[in-house]
Amino acid sequence: MLRFCISLERLLERITGIAGFIGCISMIIMVALIFGNMLSRYAFGIGAVWAQELEWYLLSVMAMMGIAYAMKFDDHVRVDILSSRFSPVGMMWLNLIAAMLVALPCALLIIYYSFPFAETSMIRGERSPNSSGLPWRWIPKSMVVVGFIFVAIESVRQALENGRRLVQHYTGSA
Template sequence: MGPWLRLARLIDTLNERVGRTVYWLVLVTALLSAFTALIRYALHASSNAALELQWYLYALIFLLAAGYTLKHDGHVRIDVLFARLTPRAQAWIDLVGGLIMLLPMALIMVWLSWHSFALSFATREMSPDAGGLARWPIKLAIPVGFALLALQGIAEIIKRAAFLRGKIPDPRRTGPEIDQPAHLPGEVV
């Protein structure tokens, strides 16, 4: 299990670094949004390139941070039942869900989006709008983002398997005991 856990740590480190870099894109996007609004209303001018760049940055934030979000258990789940299960049952659900849902979906998205990027890159696709940006860089972000998500899915599967084998503590929490049900925050036990 040792080499697998080292691989999981490497993937965690990669997505942590990407996620912390993406934090800055949020600031850049906010500043760009304010700038385009200021120019539009103060000078009655606009730029298709600036608007497209704003959309590209939004896309980059969501695509590139998907693995980081999974690492920090930030994706939406239906916690009505899940939160009431024991950590071991939760780990089994995460493990099976990662194997039969997350990894296949992410890998299919990498595979399907790669062709679109390759075609866009080969033809040097540009926005049809006047002054618009090249399309291939943002199309590259799709397979890259899903690849980062797939990698993090592998890391999470490794960690859940290690937890279930008793090799590491519960990777989702440090609080409740392993066989005690998890409760919602603020819930009276």
């Protein structure tokens, strides 16, 4: 059972790593695109609406993928006033409870309510209101769903990890 738990943790950790990689690549592309747009606008006096819209498509990918990746490395915002007073075992309990009772339910709720929003956009073929803008307005909207799927996966991974560590602590196994 312990091997299965560790294998599942590693699989979920790799999945979250994929989210981080996708977010990193989209950030690199977005920075290059912003630089190119700025250069073309101020140096050559030309600009493209589709390029500006592509910037926020990439921003949505970067932000939504980055949430789960930040959770993986514990680089997210949290209230440390209370948690700083906890022992290591208390922190494991806090992380387990937070993953199961806060992060996972919130992620599932956001997925549940944002899926129809993205689906409707895709079915209607929603596109930019600008004539030279990008089609596929459903892509940034669906990134909310995809991003919180990764958050749910990371929440399960953290719950498994902290649960396993608590069992190991109380049973005295390594």
